[in-house]
Amino acid sequence: MGKIAAVTGNEAVANALRQANPDVCSLYPITPQTDIVQRFASYVSNGQVDTELINAESEHSSMSAAIGASAAGGRVVTATSSQGLALMWEMLHIASATNLPIIMPLVNRALSAPLNIHGDHSDGMGARDTGWIQLWSENAQEAYDNTVQAFRIGEHKDLRLPVMVCMDGFIISHSIERIEYLEDKQVKDFIGEFVNVNPLLDLEHPKSYGPLILTDLYMEFKRLQHEIMGRVKKVVLDVAEDFYKLSGRRYGLFESYRLEDAEIGMVVMNSAAGTSKDVVDAFRDKGIKAGLLKPRLFRPFPYTEIADALKHLKAVCVMDRADSYGGYGPMFMEISSALYQVTGNGSGVAKPKLINKIYGLGGRDYMPEQAEQVFTELDAIAKGAPVKLVKDYIGVRE
């Protein structure tokens, strides 16, 4: 077993990047991600990695440089948050549609305006349709483990896709937690040597990246992109199995917490899941069968697996730390779509009643009392109370 340390989420992730020893790291600092690239720059200066560091003049440029370096044939990392991810937006699509396995920690932060540096999921949810694989992490340990696994997933020969590893800004990125590191050699062996595919720097075999493709073939390429995303779930599970053998820590497409015999459940991602699990335990102690589902792989979204895990419940609350003004929260839309396809669950209940709560925007504290409020409402709905408002806000002053 590797070293046990008390570190921040950022330090844990920076160490995972160090252990992966990428060929190129393009970077532009932004709160709360800065700490990752600052540490990584030190690793480069100290000779702890063989990486070429590119200080770009913006996030648009840092993603562009990452794309160029990845097409050239190297293992490439970068990292960002919030406005930085928003500025990368057009390049994110190019990275994924060009099948470039760039690994990027995303330290989740609210989007302007109003200007806010704290943690919510608006940035990552805004990148939902960019074609990147998204892994979400509850704590520093998961952020570290997901980053290590991201290299194996993204670089897999059947995928070659970029991966975003998400963790909550400040709540995880800047809080000190106990984590278990893997040894450098263990990580090196686990992710293996980088194998490039169609590298531009293979001068014996000249090729072109980024062609113009119009009405004749564009749609076929988009269809192919969806097909490749469809292979991700299996790779994620295979890599998780190998990771379990190495570390003893189990990962799946999502985490189920006391869900099997539950009657009411909450779907919640990242750091708020930890707080909510405590409240699940408290409700269990009171004799109320509460459970929780924490998505890990948000893109591609495991619709059937999540529907199977939730379909026996009487009432479910989907928690969103991002909003779609004039729409339901992004996670609610996925869960709702997943459950709509369920036909009969054998328990006599048609489908779970669904509600959506928007919480924690701009880093607003998510407290156990908010989870209690949610489970109390779910308990009443499960016992026959009507759903008054499908989408509502919690932790906001009325």
Place this chain on the structure above:
Amino acid sequence: MKKWKELVPGAVVLEAGSSEKFKTGSWRSFRPRWIEENCIQCLFCWLYCPDMAVKVVEGKMTGFDYDFCKGCGVCARECPGKKGQKAIVMEPEGK
């Protein structure tokens, strides 16, 4: 026409020099005409052409490749000609 299962992921073109097959001259609304008697073979046209549409054989300008010339007129503009007489003039297509 290829089906989606036959495509190279990432839309990478593995065949070198394949742009030669994609003829782009049809965009042209003005075409350059070469007047050989005014040409001093300075090759400015070849140097300035943003495509590769000036055909040079054994170091000499021999005419234009109209499959790729887009009629931008840079060659005609740069042409010094002979004694004030241009060796390249632009004429409307279809004339």
